[in-house]
Amino acid sequence: MDGAYIRVENLKKYFPTKRGMLHAVDDVSFEIMKGETLGLVGESGCGKSTLGRCLIRLLDSTSGKVLLKNADDDGCIDITKATPSEMKALRKRVQIVFQDPYSCLNPRLSVWELIAEPLIVNKIYSNKNEMRRKIRSLMDTVGLAERLENSYPHELDGGRRQRIGIARSLALNPEFIVLDEPVSALDVCIQAQILNLLNELQKEFSYTYVFISHNLSVVRHVSDRIAVMYLGQIVELTEYRELFRSPLHPYTQALLSAIPLAKLDVNRERIILEGDVPSPIEPPNACRFAGRCRYAKEICRNTPPALREVMTGHYAACHFAKEN
Amino acid sequence: MSTEIIPELSRKKRGPFMDVMMRLAKSPLAMFGLAIIFVLVFCAVFAEVISPYSPIKQDLMHMFETPSAQHWLGTDEFGRDILSRLIYGARVSLQVGFIAVGIALVTGGMLGAISGYYTGWLDNCIMRVMDVLLSIPQTLLVIAIVAALGPSLMNLMIAVGISAVPTYARIVRGSVLSIRSMEFIEAARAAGSSDLRIILKHIIPNSMAPIIVQSTLGVASAILNAAGLSFIGLGIQPPNPEWGAMLSGGRQYIRDFPHMTLYPGLAIMLTILALNFLGDGLRDALDPKLKR
Numbered sequence: 001m002d003g004a005y006i007r008v009e010n011l012k013k014y015f016p017t018k019r020g021m022l023h024a025v026d027d028v029s030f031e032i033m034k035g036e037t038l039g040l041v042g043e044s045g046c047g048k049s050t051l052g053r054c055l056i057r058l059l060d061s062t063s064g065k066v067l068l069k070n071a072d073d074d075g076c077i078d079i080t081k082a083t084p085s086e087m088k089a090l091r092k093r094v095q096i097v098f099q100d101p102y103s104c105l106n107p108r109l110s111v112w113e114l115i116a117e118p119l120i121v122n123k124i125y126s127n128k129n130e131m132r133r134k135i136r137s138l139m140d141t142v143g144l145a146e147r148l149e150n151s152y153p154h155e156l157d158g159g160r161r162q163r164i165g166i167a168r169s170l171a172l173n174p175e176f177i178v179l180d181e182p183v184s185a186l187d188v189c190i191q192a193q194i195l196n197l198l199n200e201l202q203k204e205f206s207y208t209y210v211f212i213s214h215n216l217s218v219v220r221h222v223s224d225r226i227a228v229m230y231l232g233q234i235v236e237l238t239e240y241r242e243l244f245r246s247p248l249h250p251y252t253q254a255l256l257s258a259i260p261l262a263k264l265d266v267n268r269e270r271i272i273l274e275g276d277v278p279s280p281i282e283p284p285n286a287c288r289f290a291g292r293c294r295y296a297k298e299i300c301r302n303t304p305p306a307l308r309e310v311m312t313g314h315y316a317a318c319h320f321a322k323e324n
Numbered sequence: 325m326s327t328e329i330i331p332e333l334s335r336k337k338r339g340p341f342m343d344v345m346m347r348l349a350k351s352p353l354a355m356f357g358l359a360i361i362f363v364l365v366f367c368a369v370f371a372e373v374i375s376p377y378s379p380i381k382q383d384l385m386h387m388f389e390t391p392s393a394q395h396w397l398g399t400d401e402f403g404r405d406i407l408s409r410l411i412y413g414a415r416v417s418l419q420v421g422f423i424a425v426g427i428a429l430v431t432g433g434m435l436g437a438i439s440g441y442y443t444g445w446l447d448n449c450i451m452r453v454m455d456v457l458l459s460i461p462q463t464l465l466v467i468a469i470v471a472a473l474g475p476s477l478m479n480l481m482i483a484v485g486i487s488a489v490p491t492y493a494r495i496v497r498g499s500v501l502s503i504r505s506m507e508f509i510e511a512a513r514a515a516g517s518s519d520l521r522i523i524l525k526h527i528i529p530n531s532m533a534p535i536i537v538q539s540t541l542g543v544a545s546a547i548l549n550a551a552g553l554s555f556i557g558l559g560i561q562p563p564n565p566e567w568g569a570m571l572s573g574g575r576q577y578i579r580d581f582p583h584m585t586l587y588p589g590l591a592i593m594l595t596i597l598a599l600n601f602l603g604d605g606l607r608d609a610l611d612p613k614l615k616r
Contacts, residue, residue, distance in 0.1 A: 058510055091516035104507040108529045118515035152612040
C-alpha cells in the first residue's frame with residue numbers, strides 16, 4: 001500500500017536479561033494510514049507499550065524499520081536510524097501521551113511550566129507574548145481553566161493531569177501521537193471525557209493516533225482499525241467492526257468472549273484460556289499461542305504462523321484461519 | 325467574589341525565588357536558624373568593631389578567668405578573651421564550613437549526577453574512584469592532601485572539600501537513579517529536552533531533599549574536620565583563633581576550667597543547629613507538595 005503514512009517493517013525489540021533475550025516486540029510489521037486511529041490491544045506485558053515507544057524512538061529498536069512519510073515530498077525517513085539532529089526535528093512531528101498522569105508530570109513544575117517545556121526546548125517562540133498566547137490556547141483546547149496555570153500537578157485530579165499531558169504533546173503541532181493507555185488510570189466518567197477530547201482533537205487537526213490499551217471496549221470506541229498483540233507479535237489486524245463481528249484468531253475470539261455483556265438473557269459461550277502466557281524470554285520457534293489454543297495441531301508447535309491477509313484488509317497469524 | 329482572584333494574581337507576580345522565601349518565612353524554626361546564621365555572619369564580618377579585646381593579645385595576669393563583667397565568657401590559658409576569640413573564630417570556621425561544603429557539593433553533585441544519569445561504564449569509572457577515596461579514612465586523606473599542598477586556609481578548605489566529595493557523589497547518584505526511571509523524564513525526552521536540561525531542570529530539583537540535609541550536616545563535620553587539622557598543626561596556625569582549635573586547646577583543662585571548652589562547643593553546636601533548622605525549612609519550602 002503506497003498510501004501508508006507510517007510503515008513498520010520487521011520491528012524487533014529485545015532486552016538482554018540474565019536468563020536470555022527477552023523478546024518484547026518480535027518481528028512486527030504493519031501500516032498506519034494518515035489520519036486514522038490504530039488500536040493496539042493485548043494483555044499486560046505483551047509488548048504494546050514497548051512497541052509504542054519504539055515507534056517514536058523513546059526506545060532504540062533492535063532491528064527493523066519505522067518509515068514515516070515526509071511532510072513535503074513522497075520520501076520517508078526511518079525513525080529508528082535518524083541522526084540526533086533529524087531526531088530533534090522529528091520530535092515535533094511524533095509525540096506521546098503517557099499512561100500514568102501521576103508520574104509523567106514533574107511534581108516541581110507548575111501547569112504553565114509543564115506546558116511551556118516543549119515550546120521552550122524546541123525554541124518555537126522567541127517572543128514571550130506569543131508563547132503566552134499559545135499556552136493559553138493550548139489550555140483552552142484541552143479544557144484546562146486559565147486559573148489553574150500556577151497549580152502544581154499534585155493539586156489536580158487525574159483527568160486534569162491527563163489534560164496537561166495531552167496539552168504537552170499537542171504543543172508542537174505533531175502529526176502522529178502515540179496514546180499509551182491514556183485513560184486506564186482514570187475513572188470511567190473521566191475516561192469518557194478524555195476519549196471524547198481526543199476524538200474531537202483528531203477531527204479538528206487530523207492527527208494520526210496509535211491508541212494502546214488493554215480495554216477492548218475503549219479501543220472499539222476510538223479505533224478505525226485494531227491490532228491484537230500476543231507476546232510481542234501482532235496476531236490479528238483488521239477494521240474494528242470486522243474484528244468484533246468475525247474474529248479469526250483464536251486468541252482474539254477468547255478475548256472478545258471475555259467482554260462482559262449487560263444482558264441477562266444472552267447465553268454465549270465463554271472461551272476460557274487455560275494456563276499462563278508463556279515466557280517472552282527465548283520463546284520457541286512455534287506459534288506462541290499454541291500451548292493455550294483449543295485448535296492447536298502438530299504444525300502449530302513446529303512452525304510459527306505468518307501474519308497473512310486472510311480476507312481483504314483482515315490479517316491474522318494462524319495456520320487455520322480461513323474465510324468463513 | 326473578586327477577592328478570591330487576588331491571591332492567584334499576586335502569586336503570579338512573585339518570582340519562584342520569592343515564592344520559596346515566602347514559604348520559608350512561614351516556618352518559625354527556619355527563621356530562627358536564619359537569624360542565628362545572620363548574627364554569625366555579622367560577627368564574622370564586623371569582628372574588629374564588635375569584639376571587646378584583641379583575639380591574640382596575651383594577658384598573663386588574667387589567665388583562666390571564669391566569666392565576669394570584664395570578660396563575658398572568661399579567658400583562656402594565656403589570658404586571651406574567649407568572646408573575642410569566638411567572634412574572630414567565626415570568620416575562619418564559617419569560611420571553612422561553607423566553602424569546603426561548596427566544593428564537595430559542586431564536584432560530588434556533578435559527578436554523582438553524571439554517573440547516575442548515564443550509568444554504564446562511565447558510572448563504573450566514577451564510582452570506583454569514589455570507592456578508592458572512601459576507602460581512605462577521611463582524616464588521613466585530609467592530612468595527606470594538606471601535606472601535599474602545604475598548610476594554609478585555602479588548602480585546608482580544598483582538602484576538607486575533596487575528602488567529602490564521595491559522600492555527596494553517592495547520595496546524588498542514588499537519588500538520580502531513582503528519579504531517572506520516573507516517567508516524567510521520558511516525557512521530557514519525548515518533548516525534545518537535551519540531556520543537560522533534563523539533569524538540571526528535572527533530575528536535580530527532584531533529588532534535592534537528601535542533598536540539602538546532607539550539606540547542612542556537612543558544614544558541621546567540615547568545621548570539626550578543620551578543627552582536627554588545626555589541632556595537629558596543619559590547619560589554622562596558632563595563635564589565630566578558630567573554634568575547633570579553641571575546643572581542642574581547652575580540652576586539657578576541662579576538669580578545672582570547663583568554660584574554655586564549653587563556649588567554643590556551644591558556638592559550633594549553635595551554628596550546626598541553625599543550619600539544620602534552615603536546611604529542613606528550605607527542603608520543605610522547595611517542595612511544592614507541602615505548600616499550604
